Amino acid sequence: MTDKLRLDIPILLPEVHDAADACVARLISQLRGREGVEKVHVAAASGGEPAQLCVHYDPAVLPLPRIRELVTAAGARIAERYGHAVWQLDIPHERRARTIAGKLRALPGVLEAEASAAGTVRVEFDRSLTSEASLSRELERMRIAAAEPSRHAHQPGKHGAGEAGHDHETGPLGPNAELIFALTCGGLLACGYVIERFLAAPAWLPFGFYLGAYIFGGFFTLREAIDNLRLKRFEIDTLTLVAAAGAAALSKWTEGALLLFLFSLGHALEHYAMGRAKRAIEALAELAPRTALVRRGGDLREVPVEELAIGDVVIVKPDARLPADGFVVVGESSVNQAPVTGESIPADKQAVTDAAIARTNPDGLEATHRVFAGTINGSGAIEIEVTRKSTDSALAKVVRMVSEAETQKSPTQRFTEKFERLFVPGVLSLAGLLLFAWVVIDEPFRDSFYRAMAVLVAASPCALAIATPSAVLSGVARAARGGVLVKGGGPLENLGSLSAIAFDKTGTLTAGKPRITDVVTAPGVGEKELLMVAVAVESLSDHPLARAIARDGRQRLGEDPVPHASDFESLTGRGVAANVNGDTVLIGKAELFGARDIPPLSTPMQDAIASLREGGRTTMVVRQGSRDLGAIGLMDTPREGAKAALARLRALGIRRMIMISGDHQKVAEAIARQVGLNEAWGDLMPEDKVEAIKRLRAVAKVAMVGDGVNDAPAMANATVGIVMGAAGSDVAMETADVALMADDLANLPFAVGLSRTTRSVILQNVFVSLGVVALLVPATIFGLGIGPAIAAHEGSTLLVVFNALRLLAYRDDR
Structure with missing residues (x-):
């Protein structure tokens, strides 16, 4: 029986010193729902020591690497006191792997140690009691030649490629x-x-x-x-x-x-x-080319991919493999992304319109501009700007996570x-x-x-x-080859035993690209005034609905100037707030108004909202100061192939599928009918989604499928948390138990069937x-x-x- 451990983690947050910060709260909410976690709490700072996040957990159920990933995804990092080392060795069989793990666990300062017959040895250790070098010497004493540890062993809270060189020697006697x-x-x-x-x-x-x-x-x-x-x-x-x-x-x-x-x-x-x-x-790690043709100082030079720096411009010839993650700055082509995402059809890629703007938020770019290392270029020559080092590419992360x-x-x-x-x-x-x-x-x-x-x-x-x-x-190796990252045997087995799946709506069952369909103004307010304020505020957010309002609103305004917005604040699950021309602007769901000391909506505005929702619209109300400016109605469209994917899941034996959404119940029901679901739960705040998952889990094994960190608390409380489109998001990849690398629901039936x-x-x-x-x-x-x-x-x-x-x-x- 594996002993339960208590781990006290000094909370390290960039420019945040308050243990009650939202990042810490989000991390606690994610950890509390996880199977294997007995208790999570914060011990307040005292005596010059930072606040401690105390996690009481069973390492057999929830290994420390998963806690480390969740910490990183929440915007924190584990203190440098705790080291994380991974070696690739040549281990002849499972019984030898168990012996190695047992001997390592017996060493002072080792928190966790596991080894597999595939040759991966993972150790979590306390740097105040032992070191990476001493652990490596211990492996040598076991007559096992250790390869170099993965680079992230030197950078707690960060992860390297997991591609550490393999030494296939079994001591001095040779590989066979x-x-x-x-x-x-x-x-x-x-x-x-x-x-x-x-x-x-x-x-x-x-x-x-x-x-x-x-x-x-x-x-x-x-x-x-x-x-x-x-x-x-x-x-x-x-x-x-x-x-x-x-x-x-x-x-x-x-x-x-x-x-x-x-x-x-x-x-x-x-x-x-x-x-x-x-x-x-190992074949996954070999997908990326060894060298890249890079433009530096007006010259073209071939350099090892390890020497590529963020901001380098790489030339990719037709039919060549891409050497790095980045975005297209010159040219158009179709790229076969199957090696990373499992997509069977090549994806069209084109250059960004403004590289400077793209550089400020590369993770927020549309998929048509983003490319990944290890994928295969089509017939057009393209140039890409590198956004991640070779050790941090999506492919490198997949290799590392699969190995662990x-x-x-x-x-x-x-x-x-x-x-x-x-x-x-x-x-x-x-x-x-x-x-x-x-x-x-x-x-x-x-x-x-x-x-x-x-x-x-x-x-x-x-x-x-x-x-x-x-x-x-x-199973894990086959899933990775198909564009599905499964983080261990537990999620792999649990995924195959599911009887219910809950889906987030926006970005999961729908395309996540809503359009403005209606603009309803309050009496005495013009459409341009409403849109100017809405565009100014929503341009500061990266939520799909905000992007839709900013994009479509600018098109409707034409050349009209947009005022400057400042002091942006996200009101999780309800809306946003900002300052425009000295007035506080609130934009959000109708339920935002009339709660928490915010005055209710006027009667004409309530009637307008009800009418829009009856038509299946998602609604956003805009208020400046004390004056309601109006409401914007948006419509999202179901994902192409969503209905077919859900039908295949039913054929695999998933008896119950539910859509859970923060949208109004009428909107949720309208989308549910279009994708073939007969159960939709709307009007749910993030905490309501967590409670919904807990209710489902009480009666059946349930998965939660979402598209990002906003769904993380609900995913944590599900039997299995599944995230879509993980190839484009570090946070999404680290948060979930199962990651569909492609932004495509079609990979979900494959994952369930394989499991x-x-x-x-x-x-x-x-x-x-x-x-x-x-x-x-x-x-x-x-x-x-x-x-x-x-x-x-x-x-x-x-x-x-x-x-x-x-x-x-x-x-x-x-």
Whole structure:
């Protein structure tokens, strides 16, 4: 059972010193709803120490990297005291990964440590007690050559590419040492058997070959068993060694050597098979080109992508891969974004109209201008301005997050590990009892001893150890290849067990590009006066409705000047406030007025709002000072393909789908009908959305699908939080459990379908691994020999691995 931890995080917010700041409140609201978080609170600053955010959490359910991502997304960062290091190693199998993680967790100052058979080792540590260098030395002492840690280990709160170079050496013995030792063991076993059975040779000669087979076959197994015993853990290796030693004690050297040969060969082949899944992830990192053609000082130079700086202009030739994230400044082309977003149709790209304006807010640019590293240019030459360094590109973040996801365990994996910790000592106890079977039944002690050793072989849960990790690794790798980022085994399993999904409206079920359809002015107010004030204020906001008012309002005003607005303030979920010509301007939903000391709307304005809403319009009221200027009606259109995506989700077994929206109920119902939903909840503030998700979660596993950080609290309270369009937003990518890299609902049925298949494969693997043990244990008790038990045992291990690898070939039926 993993101990729950308390982590006190000094709150570090740029230019913010108040622990009651909105950023801290948002972070607390996101963390409180997460499964695995027991308590979150702020300890006030005292004695010169900064305020502390105290998080009591279970690292088995919510790992520290996820807390780190949520902290960053909320605008804060974890203090430099807490380090985060990731290494890429060559780990031969899952049991070795567990040993490495266990030894690291036992070190002073290590908060969390996880390792996966895919080779990723992640450590969260307290810099006041240990250091990255000492952890690396500890890995070397384990005879594992560590690659360079990911760059973000040096920058707490920030993340590097996760592309740290891979060192595929298994200590000084080489990358294929276990396979070579296993084959040598098999060769010596075969020689000894042939000499013993068919040649007239002295007895010491075949014995020498068997002894050599024991040495080569048991080398890695003995090393693992010693490491585990030091950690006071009985693992599969221990059972195997005891059984092999027992066979030797009975002078059954042939069967003992066969046991070690098949055991070591099985794990060497498991290493090879898992390497295939690992290479699927490594292939992501290789999508970006090594060099870029950059314009500097009037000259064109080819430089390594690592040397690209923000603001560099890169020339991309037709049919070439893009070397960096950025926006198009010259040219037009279509770009195949499938490597990053999974979109099957190339996206048209064109240059921005004003590079200087684009430079001020590159993340807010339209998708038609933005490009990503690793995508493939079409037939037109383009020039792009770099907006992110190579270590911070969307592709680099995907590679890093996928690598770290391998170390975050699923509920089934946590269960099987707990089961093994109880099962292995139980097997040893059973074998101990069977040693005394000769007391009860009439047989020699030798036969009882042999039976006990056979039971040890039969009961070793090798297949169970790899059943879940292999499926999770393959599922996460396949999802990433399809443009879906799944942050670990937990979200992957939960996504496949959903029975309900809640969708945000704007930007999720709708295109998020509303247009002004109606302008209703109050008596004595002209349309131009209303639009001038509205455009001035909404130009300071990046909300989809604000952008629509600013864009369409300017078109309606033509050349008329727009006044200057200042002191902009967002009233979350209700509207905005600013100062125009010395007067306070409020723009928002009708519900903003008449609440919290704000005077209510006039009767004519209330009637106008009711009429617009009856027509399915989203409404925004504009008030300057104490005077209502009027209302603006907007209409958003459903996403193309939204109806088809929801139909596919129903076919996958999602029984309940609900749209939740801050818009008026009539507007929500109008959009819901168009996309094929029969359930819509409108008039919801952000806190109301959280309560809605809690109500749904009380009766079913529910996902919340949104398009940004505004939906983060609701996502946190859902079983799975899913964000769309994450390739264009760092905050969105870090906030959710599952990120659809493309701004396309069509990827959601793919993600759910893959997850359901993964859950099925995991259950199949667990059933096979436990089933084989359940059959072999009684069979060996009643006389089945060690040889057949070994063959069935190792065969089941390979079966579950190759069954899991089927997920890499999962096909979407779009």
